[in-house]
Each structure stands twice: as structure tokens, then as C-alpha cells.
Amino acid sequence: MNDISALVASTRATLERIAAEYSPAVFASSLAAEDMVLTDLILKANLPIGIFSLETGRLHPETLAVLAQVKDTYGYDIALYKPQPEAVDAYVSQHGLNAFYESVDMRRECCRIRKVEPLGRALAGSKAWVTGQRRAQSTTRAQLDIQEDDAAHGMVKFNPLADWSETDVWNYIRDNGVPYNALHDQGFPSIGCAPCTRAVEPGEDVRAGRWWWENPDSKECGLHLVDGKLIRIKSVAA
Ligand code: SF4
Numbered sequence: 556m557n558d559i560s561a562l563v564a565s566t567r568a569t570l571e572r573i574a575a576e577y578s579p580a581v582f583a584s585s586l587a588a589e590d591m592v593l594t595d596l597i598l599k600a601n602l603p604i605g606i607f608s609l610e611t612g613r614l615h616p617e618t619l620a621v622l623a624q625v626k627d628t629y630g631y632d633i634a635l636y637k638p639q640p641e642a643v644d645a646y647v648s649q650h651g652l653n654a655f656y657e658s659v660d661m662r663r664e665c666c667r668i669r670k671v672e673p674l675g676r677a678l679a680g681s682k683a684w685v686t687g688q689r690r691a692q693s694t695t696r697a698q699l700d701i702q703e704d705d706a707a708h709g710m711v712k713f714n715p716l717a718d719w720s721e722t723d724v725w726n727y728i729r730d731n732g733v734p735y736n737a738l739h740d741q742g743f744p745s746i747g748c749a750p751c752t753r754a755v756e757p758g759e760d761v762r763a764g765r766w767w768w769e770n771p772d773s774k775e776c777g778l779h780l781v782d783g784k785l786i787r788i789k790s791v792a793a
Pocket residue numbers: 611613655662663665666667669670747748750751776
């Protein structure tokens with residue numbers, strides 16, 4: 556079991572170092588539990604790390620409600636980046652609104668339009684970006700480092716919670732009264748777009764409810780790239 560106070564101290568130190576050495580830096584929040592831990596640490600310390608979220612147009616109402624919770628709790632407006640309407644219209648008219656169920660390629664194209672392209676706009680001009688990814692979340696994240704070179708975006712990527720367990724995250728949230736997505740209390744440990752996220756059974760992998768119809772090794776949205784490729788255990792090990 557991790558020592559939560561030591562974890563919090565080292566995570567604070569990482570965030571302070573990012574703010575001091577990599578300004579301007581931004582934090583990409585998915586509004587999930589991990590991201591609320593980082594939001595709390597950044598905003599309570601008044602660190603100059605801008606927080607944004609990708610509003611894909613397919614999020615649950617509970618996820619969108621977190622934006623108001625953050626505003627109420629911290630007085631902070633999370634910046635929202637949305638997909639280009641013409642790209643969404645072209646995908647939907649050509650393939651259908653939910654074509655992402657049909658193949659991995661169709662799913663990645665939807666993620667590219669709704670997440671990857673807006674992410675590029677959100678990151679433009681920054682020296683570093685921060686994510687709430689943890690090593691224990693899935694097979695695709697088992698090699699995660701706290702600091703990585705993000706060659707695809709030409710900047711440094713920080714995963715300050717890489718060492719945190721699921722229990723650490725929830726201990727921090729409860730100990731500090733951090734607001735969180737109501738879906739976490741309804742069997743959703745990992746939350747993405749509504750049509751691509753389902754509740755999981757007790758004991759299932761925390762990311763089993765994301766793109767559940769796909770092979771586990773395919774389950775990334777293209778936001779986290781290594782040398783322009785999706786992170787997979789085999790490719791990283793090789
Ligand atoms: S998670 Fe699903 S709905 Fe959201 S962008 Fe990806 S494929 Fe599209």
C-alpha cells in the first residue's frame with residue numbers, strides 16, 4: 556500500500572516543477588477521478604497550469620456537470636475544446652453517428668475528429684502537457700513514466716499520477732472533499748464518451764468499460780502517442 560502523504564508531496568513537487576520549468580504548461584482533464592485529484596492540487600496551489608477539457612459532443616450529462624462543480628468549488632472555468640463541426644458532419648453523413656462500433660478504424664477516426672484534432676489545438680504553444688494517466692489503469696499504460704517525451708506533439712508530457720493506485724485516488728478525493736463525476740458511484744471507474752463507456756462488474760479491469768467491444772490492446776484514443784504510434788506493451792518492449 557502506498558504512503559498517500561508521500562505520494563501527494565511528490566506529485567505536488569512534480570506540478571511545481573512543471574509550472575516553474577515548462578511554462579506555459581496545460582493540463583488535459585477528462586473530468587474523471589484522477590483528473591479531479593490533479594485539478595485540486597493545481598488550483599489549491601494556484602499553479603499557473605491551464606486546465607482544459609475536450610468537449611466531444613458525446614459526453615454524459617454527469618460529466619458535463621463536473622464543469623459546474625469545479626466552478627462552484629474553486630471558482631475556475633475549465634477551458635473547453637470542441638471538434639470542428641464540418642468534420643463531425645462529414646463523418647456522420649458518410650458513415651453514421653455511431654459508426655465507431657463497426658471497426659477499430661472507424662472508432663479511431665471518430666476519436667481523431669472529436670478528440671485528437673481538438674487536443675492539438677489545445678496544446679498549441681505549450682511546452683508541456685499534463686495527464687491524469689496511471690500505470691495501473693490498463694495493459695496499454697503499464698509502461699507509463701511520470702515524464703515522457705511526446706514526439707508527436709513536440710513537447711514534454713507529464714503523468715504525475717503514474718504511481719498512484721485506484722485506492723490512492725479515492726483516498727485523496729474523500730480526504731480532501733474533492734468533487735467528482737457522479738457516474739463513478741454507478742459502476743463507471745473510467746469515463747469517456749457516453750456511447751463508448753459502460754459500467755463494469757466488481758473485479759473487472761478499471762478500463763474494461765471503455766470501447767468494450769474491442770481487443771484490450773486497441774483501447775487508446777490516440778491521445779497518448781509514442782513516436783507517433785499508439786502505446787502498446789509489445790511495441791514499447793520491442
Ligand atoms: S470515445 Fe467514442 S464517441 Fe468519443 S470520440 Fe471516440 S469513438 Fe467517438
